[in-house]
Amino acid sequence: MDPLGRWSLVAWWNAWLSGWFRLLGRSYSAADRAVEADARISLNKLMEEIREAHRDWENARRHFEYASGKDQIDYAIFAIEAAEKRYEMLLRHAKNLQVDWKVRQQEADAG
Structure with a gap:
């Protein structure tokens, strides 16, 4: 049995967050939208870091x-x-995220 009894850590955390958002007068879906926006910004930053690392590699050569x-x-x-090494590290990190990078690139080009 897990240390929190019938509650898993994730369920406890979700319940705790939901309670705080209710107290603040915000819905949990608003928090979800904020997290998605942060994730989108992080992915865009990662894509830019990869491009920069590739440019650095070409310049070094x-x-x-x-x-x-x-x-x-x-x-x-x-x-x-x-x-x-930096370029390979960033590519491995991007691969581990399991994101459809073609779609992300199209969104970045369109937006």
């Missing part, structure tokens, strides 16, 4: 092509590896 001398080459290699 370009810098490597024009590097001269051992120190500049070493720095360029370090910058490429760091940019790749």
